[in-house]
Amino acid sequence: MLTSRSGVQCTTQPLRECPVTAAPLRAAAALTAAALALTACSGGNAASDDGKSFTYWSMWKENEPQAQVLAQAVADFEKETGIDVTVQWQGRDVLKKVVPALRGGDVPDLVDQEEAGVRANLVASDQFRDLSAVYAAEVPGSGKKVSDVVADKYTGTLKKDGKFFLVPYEIIGNGLWFDGSKLPGTAPKSWDELAALFAKAKGEGRAPIALDADIPYYNAYWTVGVLQGALGAGKVDELAKDKTGKAWDTPEVRAALGKVKALVDDKHFIDGYDGSKWPAVQEKWAQRQADFLLMGSWAPSETGPKAAQGFQFTFTPLPGAKTTVPVSNLGFAIPKPAKKAAAAEKFIAYFLKDAHLSKIATTAKNLTPNPALPVPDDLKGLGAALETLPVSRPIDGIDEIPGYAEEAFYPVNDQLIKGKTDVDGFLSQLAEKQANYWKKNG
Incomplete structure (x- = not known):
């Protein structure tokens, strides 16, 4: 997935591209x-x-x-x-x-x-x-x-x-990015450790998380990333392929979704994220207006031209009980x-x-x-x-099911990330949309 950038280099995000002419x-x-x-x-x-x-x-x-x-x-x-x-x-x-x-x-x-x-x-x-x-x-x-x-x-x-x-x-690898010059030694090994860092940032008057929520797959990085960390690689893809849409409703899934909902309820996303226009918020992150960005390995080159002086791009995996690196x-x-x-x-x-x-x-x-x-x-x-962790696929491969993410997952997940539904609403809406998707697509 390559996005366009304001700087010289282009990244590895193929949905948008640099303003140059093919020849x-x-x-x-x-x-x-x-x-x-x-x-x-x-x-x-x-x-x-x-x-x-x-x-x-x-x-x-x-x-x-x-x-x-x-x-x-x-x-x-x-x-x-x-x-x-x-x-x-x-x-x-x-x-x-x-x-x-x-x-x-x-x-x-x-x-x-x-x-x-x-x-x-x-x-x-x-x-x-x-x-x-x-x-x-x-x-x-x-x-x-x-x-x-x-x-x-x-x-x-x-x-x-x-x-x-x-x-x-x-x-291309996905995970959490932060400024190592300001958060030295910050490498959370569990979700609880990460949540504590978010709470600390909030308590010190900083925005914990940057997110341009106008991009559905960036929103999905959070929800699917937390689910991958809880369930393991490939499990979200299996849930998406359930023809009834009801396979999502398990205690493990509910607990993971609850962590995502808590990020919204605790106002850990930067102010204005839900009305942002890419790349406004990720540039604010590079200017040290938020601590963490969940993004692919294009983050340094894409935000580099807007980064604050001395910004040290530092990566750590999104932690979970079954941590992987989505690649x-x-x-x-x-x-x-x-x-x-x-x-x-x-x-x-x-x-x-x-x-x-x-x-x-x-x-x-x-x-x-x-x-x-x-x-x-x-x-x-x-x-x-x-070198040490197993790999998984970005958003667990559900974007490779033709039309599924756009028709079923993204619309429901956007509601969760933007605070417009809760865990129950997420599960009921996704079950309905997913069942309808598979009725149409076999």
Whole structure:
């Protein structure tokens, strides 16, 4: 999920994008007899593939840091292999352009996007190429396979029916952010410890929590995050798939929802959050007008241009009895009808080289799926959390059920977060909306 930003860099929030113009890039190919020997990794469902060229539609715009990293890798790849690459910097709606092209057969050979978007647009309709052979391919010059450099903990959700649909190159993590220069040593290990910090901030005249409540999935970070911490990864997704909508009404769910309701009742959210317009409140947080922000790992780069002098971006997981770090993989996929898939697969393995992938950290200031590569300073806490804690999906994957979050969960959750309903109201309204959703969608 990438939001637009007022600063130079763009983050990893694909619903909004930076105000820049997409433009095609076609780097000159240097055909050479000394082409780099890359392991071929054909998935067996491409046609008319001469291995000499491919097209790549990217989710980035041309002047974003990730695009600059990828463009350099493309140029190096062309020079070393003689394979011609045509890149179009399509922006965040890239897959919306791919889907209609699937019907006509004229699709790009390579795309990139966040895991949830690939799942919804390519995997759900079985229009993805199996990338298992890419994972088995050598990262050129490394003596290692792709599967050796991509940590296993990130690939568990990247298969359908045993087939890989994504090779990640960037990892997005969610959790609590605070200013380490003002709250040194603040790393709550339990919900009670966190609640005590909120109460302390309130008692000292500070707003405990920043939230732009005009964004439904930001509101969902709180409710689903608390539920994930109480129930464990994947349990909210199971509740959402109950056809009656009544599975939510359990003592464990009620207790978790009660914690969220208490945040509202105790006025722990910053004044005006319920009428905010993004990014007003998150910028107030960066200016030290609130202590905590529950956000993805784009928070430092997105709010950095507005941050107070000396602000130290510090991460800690949202604590619970079953604490996880919600992560989303952002990476490469190949549409099933792609005609030049073999060359595209070679580029995927090529980009996983340390020389290229490390720039996602050093230039684009994001985490990579290779734990041996550098971690940006602002993301050190996130990197440390990922070394020890299990991972889950942001909002537990309920946004990957087509239309469910928008039709059922978000409207009801917004009411809870904005103090317009209580736990009973949340459960009754969600049961009704969820039952209606599944009646319409099987």
